[in-house]
Amino acid sequence: MTSPPVVRKAVARVVTLGPGFGFLTVFLLVPLALVLSYTVFRRGRFGGIVYQPTGENFTRLADPLYLDVVAGSVKIAALTTVLALLLGYPTAYMIARLPGRWRVIALVAVVLPFWTNFLIRTYAWIVLLNSQGPVNSALKALGLGPVELLYTDGAIVAGLLYAYLPLMILPLYSAIERLDPQLREASANLGARPARTFWSVTLPLSLPGVLTGCVFVFVPSLGNFVIPELLGGGRRIMVGNLIRDQFLKARDYPFGSVLALAVIAVLVLLLFAQAWASRRAGRDAS
Amino acid sequence: MRRKSTAGNGWLRLPFWLTYLFLYAPIAVLVVMSFNRNKSPYSWGGFSLDWYGRLAGNSDIRTGLVNTLIVAFGSTALSTILGTLLAIGLARHTRSKLLDALATLPAILPDLVLAIGLLVFYSAIKMTLGLHSVLIAHTVFGMAFVAAVVRARLGHVDTSLEEASRDLGATPFTTFTKVTLPTLAPGIVAGALLAFTLSLDEFVIAFFTAAPSQPTLPIVIYSMVRFGVTPEINALATLLLAVSFTVVIAAQRLTKLTEAL
Incomplete structure (x- = not known):
């Protein structure tokens, strides 16, 4: 190897970074740029694109029909997120205080269902909530049923919660686990009751984890089209269904692209909020 | 206290x-x-393996499984090579935050957005859809996960071994294959397993980028589930659960084992 170090470095850079970023440029950046550019063009009569600039794809978003879809989706995704937080925070808190071995087992047990097929997990809820299913049989035995459980908003929320709960618990766990136990002890030594310690020490310091978990649950809930279809019976149309239909049924690529852009905008906004909160929490802790 | x-x-x-x-x-x-003998999935009629037999005879599921395995093995191989190189390049040969962000983008981008992006791209370049289009799509996110896992491992690696190898006159290629790769092996294996399981289960992107004549297993399951409750799906679910649980627990054991070495 007689080549000078500068050349060798350049070769190493190209060999390691070249293939990956080449691939990502073609199959990620170009497709995303294409979607972005479609937002300002007209749709062709039989699908496809007519390269005439227009703003009407954006103004269509203001149509009450679509505003209703957005409002309904936000409501369901927000409800899912709140329930995930209420169930996930105490769980993550308990896991973080388990002794080492049990902690690993508890964490693996949280992640395990997540590694099973998403459609199977959704199907399990069709079986559970069916009019003759186990939940309704139990309600009938108690003289309370049968109640229509499947094909309701409640079924959608249950399915989304089941799909994304681990994504809430994991960031919460890592935020709570990182907290210095001395802070809690100091608070207790200064005479604070456990509840007071929780509200003024533990919770504020784990806020970045809370926000990360909320983003991880809220954004995919908004974009999911399978659960509203299978558990909601197609009665409730969410943003994900709308996007899917624009691309696979109506073939309106421009309007579909605008909707996708809106989902990305929500994601970016929430990630910025999360970054801001974790910087603040970092300052408070030091 | x-x-x-x-x-x-x-x-x-x-x-x-x-x-x-x-x-x-x-x-x-x-x-x-x-394991229920009854056709109605809601009342117990005794133990039976009928549904597993029925499942074995279902040709749609067999074809779906073969397609899924082709996509999963292909995209895992590609993701592992590209992702590992990317991780090394990002850790050693650049300080660009932009490239860093680009490498993690596929992992945080909503699957639906990646799905429509690739659908639009494939139709713009008039590429016919098939297993190759799903394979490429799965490589886009698989690569990001492999790169992230390998990079985490790179953080713990002692660079003095590589320096020693170079000082002793080894070529960069020899240093890479004899020193860098073996020390990164646990990270690479963990990343590959992650990419493989993600590809096996992936539905949304496959739904948008697969040809209707060549569905992957999750697409087959989707069309079965849409028609309502069939006990065959219970049997399939149980088998898939067994596979996923085994892989996850094996991966857990494996990473522990290789870290101990």
């Missing part, structure tokens, strides 16, 4: 156990139902 603070957490046990009940009760119901 410490005893007092744990005693105050007694009420936390309820949501804790509720979470695990919520996570496992639906799975348990599916597994029990898969």
Whole structure:
């Protein structure tokens, strides 16, 4: 190897970074740029694109029909997120205080269902909530049923919660686990009751984890089209269904692209909020 | 003090156990139902393996499984090579934050956005859809996960071994294959397993980028589930659960084992 170090470095850079970023440029950046550019063009009569600039794809978003879809989706995704937080925070808190071995087992047990097929997990809820299913049989035995459980908003929320709960618990766990136990002890030594310690020490310091978990649950809930279809019976149309239909049924690529852009905008906004909160929490802790 | 603070957490046990009940009760119901002789999935008619036999004879599921395995093995191989190189390049040969962000983008981008992006791209370049289009799509996110896992491993690697190899006159290629790769092996294996399981289960992107004549297994399951409850799905679910659980636990063991070495 007689080549000078500068050349060798350049070769190493190209060999390691070249293939990956080449691939990502073609199959990620170009497709995303294409979607972005479609937002300002007209749709062709039989699908496809007519390269005439227009703003009407954006103004269509203001149509009450679509505003209703957005409002309904936000409501369901927000409800899912709140329930995930209420169930996930105490769980993550308990896991973080388990002794080492049990902690690993508890964490693996949280992640395990997540590694099973998403459609199977959704199907399990069709079986559970069916009019003759186990939940309704139990309600009938108690003289309370049968109640229509499947094909309701409640079924959608249950399915989304089941799909994304681990994504809430994991960031919460890592935020709570990182907290210095001395802070809690100091608070207790200064005479604070456990509840007071929780509200003024533990919770504020784990806020970045809370926000990360909320983003991880809220954004995919908004974009999911399978659960509203299978558990909601197609009665409730969410943003994900709308996007899917624009691309696979109506073939309106421009309007579909605008909707996708809106989902990305929500994601970016929430990630910025999360970054801001974790910087603040970092300052408070030091 | 410490005893007092744990005693105050007694009420936390309820949501804790509720979470695990919520996570496992639906799975348990599916597994029990898969051994049910009755055709109606809601009443117990005795133990039977009928549905597993029925499942073995279902040609749609067989084709779907073969397609899924082709895509998963292909995209894992590609993701592992590209992702590992990317991780090394990002850790050693650049300081660009932009490239860093680009490498993690596929992992945080909503699957639906990646799906429509690739659909639009494939139709713009008039590429016919098939297993190759799903394979490429799965490589886009698989690569990001491999790169992230390998980079985490690179953080713990001692660079002095590589320096020693170079000082002793080894070529960069020899140093790479004899020193860098073996030390990164646990990270690479973990990343590959992650990419493989993600590809096996992936539905949304495959739904948008697969040809209707060549569905992957999740697409086959989707069309079965849409027609309502069929006990065959319970049997399939139980088998897939067994596979996923085995892989996850094996991966857990494997990473522990290789880290001990």
